[in-house]
Amino acid sequence: MRRKILITGATSGIGLALATRLAPRHEILATGRALKKDAEKILPANAGYIRVPQSDPLVASATIREGLRDVGWTGFHNAILVAGTGYVCEAQSEDPVRLRETLDVNLAATILIARACLPLLEKTNGRLTLIGSTAARGSSHIASYCASKAGLAGFARSLRSEWRGRVSVQILHPGPVATPMHEKAGYVPGRLGALFLSPSTMAAMLEFAVARGRSPRTLSWFRYIGGESIFGRRL
Amino acid sequence: MKALVTGGSAGLGQAFVARLLADGCDVVSLDRSTADGAANLFQINCDLGDREALDRTVPAIVTAGPYDLVIFNAGVNATGRFEDIPEDVQLRLLRINTEAPMVLAAALAGSGAMVRPSKMVFVSSLSHFTGYPGAAVYAASKDAIAIYARSIRRPLLRLGISVSCVFPGPLRTDHARRHAPENADASQRMPADDAARDILSAVRAGKATVILGKQARIVALAGRIAPRLVTWQMRRFIFEKLSATTW
Numbered sequence: 478m479r480r481k482i483l484i485t486g487a488t489s490g491i492g493l494a495l496a497t498r499l500a501p502r503h504e505i506l507a508t509g510r511a512l513k514k515d516a517e518k519i520l521p522a523n524a525g526y527i528r529v530p531q532s533d534p535l536v537a538s539a540t541i542r543e544g545l546r547d548v549g550w551t552g553f554h555n556a557i558l559v560a561g562t563g564y565v566c567e568a569q570s571e572d573p574v575r576l577r578e579t580l581d582v583n584l585a586a587t588i589l590i591a592r593a594c595l596p597l598l599e600k601t602n603g604r605l606t607l608i609g610s611t612a613a614r615g616s617s618h619i620a621s622y623c624a625s626k627a628g629l630a631g632f633a634r635s636l637r638s639e640w641r642g643r644v645s646v647q648i649l650h651p652g653p654v655a656t657p658m659h660e661k662a663g664y665v666p667g668r669l670g671a672l673f674l675s676p677s678t679m680a681a682m683l684e685f686a687v688a689r690g691r692s693p694r695t696l697s698w699f700r701y702i703g704g705e706s707i708f709g710r711r712l
Numbered sequence: 713m714k715a716l717v718t719g720g721s722a723g724l725g726q727a728f729v730a731r732l733l734a735d736g737c738d739v740v741s742l743d744r745s746t747a748d749g750a751a752n753l754f755q756i757n758c759d760l761g762d763r764e765a766l767d768r769t770v771p772a773i774v775t776a777g778p779y780d781l782v783i784f785n786a787g788v789n790a791t792g793r794f795e796d797i798p799e800d801v802q803l804r805l806l807r808i809n810t811e812a813p814m815v816l817a818a819a820l821a822g823s824g825a826m827v828r829p830s831k832m833v834f835v836s837s838l839s840h841f842t843g844y845p846g847a848a849v850y851a852a853s854k855d856a857i858a859i860y861a862r863s864i865r866r867p868l869l870r871l872g873i874s875v876s877c878v879f880p881g882p883l884r885t886d887h888a889r890r891h892a893p894e895n896a897d898a899s900q901r902m903p904a905d906d907a908a909r910d911i912l913s914a915v916r917a918g919k920a921t922v923i924l925g926k927q928a929r930i931v932a933l934a935g936r937i938a939p940r941l942v943t944w945q946m947r948r949f950i951f952e953k954l955s956a957t958t959w
């Protein structure tokens with residue numbers, strides 16, 4: 478079946494790899510904060526794009542609603558909310574502006590976008606996928622990022638129960654992936670970086686995890702050597 | 713000894729303030745509304761859901777220190793079906809429960825407003841272990857603050873600040889009564905004053921994780937061993953019984 482799939486944060490890293498992987502078989506609507514003309518240069522040619530900056534959560538959800546209306550989607554099958562940001566710092570010297578940006582982009586905007594997607598996902602008994610992180614367990618130099626991802630995990634757990642039978646809700650926690658996020662966050666992985674999965678491998682693991690619908694699910698290096706980027710069920 | 717308590721004018725916060733005053737502490741209470749005065753109580757008014765107001769008030773909070781103990785207690789809930797709760801209410805809940813304590817913790821730890829050694833306490837919820845259908849954004853806010861507390865424990869310990877996180881179950885406060893299903897049994901809930909007493913003694917003993925009472929510890933353990941089953945029970949006993957949307 479050709480699905481209608483919304484992917485946020487699709488202009489870079491994991492989201493872009495996922496959009497690129499799925500575009501030949503499905504109808505993709507990508508979002509990001511980049512201007513449309515810049516996004517179109519990197520996205521697959523047949524993917525749609527709407528600009529949805531998430532730093533103001535209320536604007537983000539309003540823009541998503543408007544964008545879905547404009548492309549004429551009256552229902553769709555998957556919302557995969559990937560957009561995320563974070564900064565490395567010491568807890569006691571964290572800039573409140575960045576702290577708030579991290580919470581707004583990763584947690585508040587994602588929550589409000591999920592809410593905006595409900596009526597259209599419900600029409601197809603569709604699936605909402607949130608992207609957490611293995612860092613949701615906590616880590617000292619990215620405390621706000623960890624908090625935002627843990628918040629998503631708690632949200633997904635409760636919402637999955639609330640929406641049972643209407644829209645299936647899942648959260649997937651990727652392990653480290655070699656994307657521009659680390660550089661944007663001010664983090665240099667050093668030798669450890671050799672263990673990071675590639676965005677396209679993570680995209681394959683994500684596709685299979687979305688097709689299965691289990692939650693919560695950690696997508697780590699161990700799953701990868703277990704063959705989960707090759708043998709999974711396709712969407 | 714000087715303590716800062718957020719949300720000190722009602723519920724658990726009021727119980728903290730009363731206990732601390734009785735113990736002979738100077739107490740600074742940060743709240744939207746003012747409570748009855750007392751000799752050693754200094755009140756600062758601020759709406760923690762309002763970013764500009766909080767940023768304007770931070771210097772006064774820092775100046776009123778330095779603190780031996782800080783308790784980030786202020787919190788709100790919003791119950792009902794997730795999609796029935798207005799967006800601005802959900803956003804405000806995240807700001808009060810998650811963002812404000814994080815902004816304040818960073819500001820206090822980074823400005824020398826904490827005595828060394830001192831204690832910093834975050835108040836999460838037992839929902840961290842169970843999930844909370846019927847309050848999905850509240851559950852998000854409380855998971856976020858629990859993991860923030862865990863993340864900063866080690867770096868703050870190096871500054872002489874010991875971080876604890878409390879996971880209260882249902883308390884006998886107005887807050888709990890407003891958000892529980894209509895005919896829920898209030899006698900099962902812990903009186904706020906008992907909770908404040910037990911939390912303060914656990915925090916003084918340096919405990920990182922504080923779960924009050926045997927019943928809550930059993931629930932937390934069950935939530936870890938059988939998360940799906942426990943969340944399903946929460947759905948049956950809370951979500952399916954909520955008759956109204958409340959915030």
Ligand SMILES: NC(=O)c1ccc[n+]([C@@H]2O[C@H](COP(=O)([O-])OP(=O)(O)OC[C@H]3O[C@@H](n4cnc5c(N)ncnc54)[C@H](OP(=O)(O)O)[C@@H]3O)[C@@H](O)[C@H]2O)c1
Nearest residue numbers: 486487488489490491510530531560561610653654656658
């Ligand atoms: N890489 C990892 O190791 C890793 C591990 C676990 C989880 N994750 C999660 O996976 C997701 C994707 O990460 P990634 O590694 O692919 O990072 P990335 O390459 O930086 O991509 C993040 C995406 O989110 C967008 N974004 C950032 N801030 C935004 C804002 N304010 N408004 C709207 N969009 C915004 C980015 O736009 P721009 O292109 O304009 O920056 C980009 O499209 C994130 O949620 C991340 O937390 C990553």
